[in-house]
Amino acid sequence: MSSINDKVSVRRDGEIGVILVDNPPVNALGHAVRDGMVKACAELAADPAIHAIVVACAGRTFFAGADITEFGKPRQEPWLQEAIERIEQCGKPTVAAIHGTALGGGFEVALGCTYRVMVERAQVGLPEIHLGLLAAGGGTKRLPRLIGPEATLKLCLSGERLSAARALELGVADHVGGEDPIAAGIAFARTIVGKPFVPVSEREDKLAAARADSAAFDALAAKLTARAAGQAAPHANVESVRDSFTLPFAEGMAKDARTIDALIAGSQSRALRHLFFAEREAARIPGQPADVQARRVRTAAVIGAGTMGGGIAMSFAGAGIPVTVVDTTQEALDRGLDRVRANYATSVKRGSMTQAAMDERLARISGATDRAAAAAADLVVEAVFEDMDVKREIFADLGASAAPGTILSSNTSALDVDAIAEVLERPEDFVGMHFFAPANVMKLVEVVRGARTSAETIATAMAAGRAIGKIPVVAGNCDGFIGNRMLARRSQEVERLLQRGATPRQIDEAAKAFGFPMGPLAIADMSGLDVGWFIRKRRGTPFPIADAICEKGWFGQKTGAGYYRYEAGAREGTDNPDVAALVAEVAGRLGIAQQRFDNDAMIERILFPLVNEGARILEEGIAYRASDIDVVWVNGYGWPRHGGGPMFWADEVGLAAIVARLDAFAADTPEDPSLRPAALLRTLAASGSSFAEWQQDRAKQG
Numbered sequence: 001m002s003s004i005n006d007k008v009s010v011r012r013d014g015e016i017g018v019i020l021v022d023n024p025p026v027n028a029l030g031h032a033v034r035d036g037m038v039k040a041c042a043e044l045a046a047d048p049a050i051h052a053i054v055v056a057c058a059g060r061t062f063f064a065g066a067d068i069t070e071f072g073k074p075r076q077e078p079w080l081q082e083a084i085e086r087i088e089q090c091g092k093p094t095v096a097a098i099h100g101t102a103l104g105g106g107f108e109v110a111l112g113c114t115y116r117v118m119v120e121r122a123q124v125g126l127p128e129i130h131l132g133l134l135a136a137g138g139g140t141k142r143l144p145r146l147i148g149p150e151a152t153l154k155l156c157l158s159g160e161r162l163s164a165a166r167a168l169e170l171g172v173a174d175h176v177g178g179e180d181p182i183a184a185g186i187a188f189a190r191t192i193v194g195k196p197f198v199p200v201s202e203r204e205d206k207l208a209a210a211r212a213d214s215a216a217f218d219a220l221a222a223k224l225t226a227r228a229a230g231q232a233a234p235h236a237n238v239e240s241v242r243d244s245f246t247l248p249f250a251e252g253m254a255k256d257a258r259t260i261d262a263l264i265a266g267s268q269s270r271a272l273r274h275l276f277f278a279e280r281e282a283a284r285i286p287g288q289p290a291d292v293q294a295r296r297v298r299t300a301a302v303i304g305a306g307t308m309g310g311g312i313a314m315s316f317a318g319a320g321i322p323v324t325v326v327d328t329t330q331e332a333l334d335r336g337l338d339r340v341r342a343n344y345a346t347s348v349k350r351g352s353m354t355q356a357a358m359d360e361r362l363a364r365i366s367g368a369t370d371r372a373a374a375a376a377a378d379l380v381v382e383a384v385f386e387d388m389d390v391k392r393e394i395f396a397d398l399g400a401s402a403a404p405g406t407i408l409s410s411n412t413s414a415l416d417v418d419a420i421a422e423v424l425e426r427p428e429d430f431v432g433m434h435f436f437a438p439a440n441v442m443k444l445v446e447v448v449r450g451a452r453t454s455a456e457t458i459a460t461a462m463a464a465g466r467a468i469g470k471i472p473v474v475a476g477n478c479d480g481f482i483g484n485r486m487l488a489r490r491s492q493e494v495e496r497l498l499q500r501g502a503t504p505r506q507i508d509e510a511a512k513a514f515g516f517p518m519g520p521l522a523i524a525d526m527s528g529l530d531v532g533w534f535i536r537k538r539r540g541t542p543f544p545i546a547d548a549i550c551e552k553g554w555f556g557q558k559t560g561a562g563y564y565r566y567e568a569g570a571r572e573g574t575d576n577p578d579v580a581a582l583v584a585e586v587a588g589r590l591g592i593a594q595q596r597f598d599n600d601a602m603i604e605r606i607l608f609p610l611v612n613e614g615a616r617i618l619e620e621g622i623a624y625r626a627s628d629i630d631v632v633w634v635n636g637y638g639w640p641r642h643g644g645g646p647m648f649w650a651d652e653v654g655l656a657a658i659v660a661r662l663d664a665f666a667a668d669t670p671e672d673p674s675l676r677p678a679a680l681l682r683t684l685a686a687s688g689s690s691f692a693e694w695q696q697d698r699a700k701q702g
């Protein structure tokens with residue numbers, strides 16, 4: 001074996017040459033890897049004793065893609081397109097020996113090879129869309145030459161991975177089998193030595209149908225991008241795949257090189273790349289001693305069989321963790337478990353789950369009416385309604401009965417976790433785990449650290465969250481934690497906009513144009529207006545419009561009226577003229593002048609105060625990082641992913657501009673001191689800095 005550089009080496013096995021790359025953790029295709037590969041390939045191509053070349057990776061996976069940290073920096077030659085081209089055109093047949101996940105650029109390297117061999121558990125995919133990009137290393141040009149443009153488009157726009165079996169079926173893989181990719185690659189290479197071969201870029205027959213008639217491709221493209229208005233990458237992917245059959249190969253590649261540069265520089269891809277790293281960073285807990293280990297969570301219990309409890313139980317069952325659901329009466333339990341069953345049945349009906357998978361999951365969910373059934377679980381999640389006394393009574397009981405080492409958690413969305421923990425003898429084992437509805441779908445879990453929660457408990461809640469496919473984010477204990485505390489600011493400003501004459505539809509349309517899937521008032525109607533009303537009454541914080549609506553008995557969808565009107569059973573509301581009359585009455589009574597707002601003005605008014613609250617959350621250490629706040633909003637509150645989250649967005653807008661607007665809001669609404677810019681926001685704005693820079697500085701300081 002000889003080294004080309006510290007990441008790439010070459011070895012010879014008779015007439016087969018092997019290029020072996022070792023760039024932990026995931027063999028990202030950074031510059032040294034590309035350069036080494038090209039040199040290794042040239043060396044083997046020039047060796048007359050070598051008749052075929054295998055490309056393989058050490059460690060846990062074949063290349064997981066281009067090195068994302070290099071995006072946005074000047075391109076270093078050979079860049080990906082060129083490196084792959086050199087391998088493809090080296091004059092000898094090449095075999096990609098794939099294990100783990102060959103993603104993005106990794107899959108593209110494999111497509112540049114003449115043949116692809118996959119071990120059984122290997123997967124391939126083009127996830128660039130998730131980063132706001134396209135597979136410009138030849139993925140959108142070579143893959144259509146193997147499986148046709150339509151199948152390629154589906155993969156590019158979904159970012160889904162293909163299993164080895166499916167890859168073989170489609171014609172992506174030439175051979176599947178074995179556990180050792182290098183051995184499999186060499187064995188396959190021996191079978192093709194001396195046979196004629198055609199580089200993938202020169203295979204044209206799979207393009208013929210689309211070249212003759214592109215109607216099917218166009219229809220598919222329209223369907224797959226129907227919900228992608230305003231997003232650059234989906235449209236760029238469509239165009240790039242279409243170019244595979246409308247342009248000569250080299251021309252299409254040159255165009256992709258230009259397109260990818262524009263996408264990389266654009267704010268949407270920057271936002272998505274930010275989230276890629278932010279979601280991984282959120283798992284790290286600053287200051288956590290290295291020897292802290294998460295406890296194993298093999299069984300779980302959920303207290304409360306309501307919608308939330310059922311959704312949480314489904315999350316555990318889906319991850320293979322047996323879970324006991326406890327409710328006080330058989331009737332409540334049956335209702336809850338029936339709802340779980342109905343949810344699964346819907347998935348089976350839609351084809352997103354098999355009947356066997358449903359049965360397996362249901363078998364992992366058991367019910368009990370005696371809380372003692374929860375005592376043996378490794379992790380208990382309480383998910384009853386938001387009432388401090390009820391929760392304290394439950395935890396007093398659980399604290400006494402649960403096995404030592406059991407993690408006790410509450411799914412409270414705003415209550416003081418320290419006040420709950422007071423009833424426990426082992427408050428160090430207690431933590432908040434705030435799930436989001438529908439809990440079987442939504443990715444976010446706020447892991448709320450109480451004053452006495454141990455590092456081990458936090459680590460366990462984080463690990464358990466990840467084990468059930470969630471993205472857990474640590475939050476400090478305060479009213480509303482990270483997400484709901486910021487949401488409260490938005491709700492307050494929505495109420496103010498209504499009082500000043502913006503209609504529910506105008507506000508919701510502005511939010512949707514910004515990228516939220518639903519507007520705040522449609523969401524309020526869907527969730528039920530009585531919940532917020534109840535909380536406001538308890539806190540003594542009236543919202544004149546919202547309160548007047550509730551006083552009429554209009555609680556949203558469930559009563560047929562709220563901010564909108566709903567025909568029986570309808571989810572889409574129509575304008576509610578009674579609300580307009582009510583606004584006029586309230587505004588008249590309070591002497592509030594009516595104004596007109598455009599979308600930008602409404603967005604600034606509802607989102608700048610939300611960002612301001614985010615800054616306060618950072619000042620107080622409620623969130624560890626600005627990027628954690630972004631992860632919360634994207635995964636729990638519908639902030640558009642390609643918008644990066646509130647703190648990323650604030651940096652894009654510019655903090656000085658936000659401070660100036662907040663000063664203006666504070667001046668027109670002096671009764672609300674929360675509108676004044678937070679000290680951190682003001683300081684960063686004054687020095688021309690950003691939340692991202694602030695976070696980097698803090699990370700450097702440790």
Ligand code: COA
Nearest residue numbers: 025026028064065066067068069101103104105127128280
């Ligand atoms: N470039 C640079 N770094 C990468 C990377 C890439 N393409 N892919 C992963 N990494 C880094 C991660 O940031 C992480 O770093 P950290 O340990 O400092 O946090 C580390 O590699 C391990 O990744 P992680 O995602 O934590 O491991 P995993 O086993 O859960 O998942 C992958 C592995 C490959 C499936 C996943 O990392 C992934 O999807 N990567 C991106 C693939 C991609 O989009 N490729 C196309 C790029 S155009």
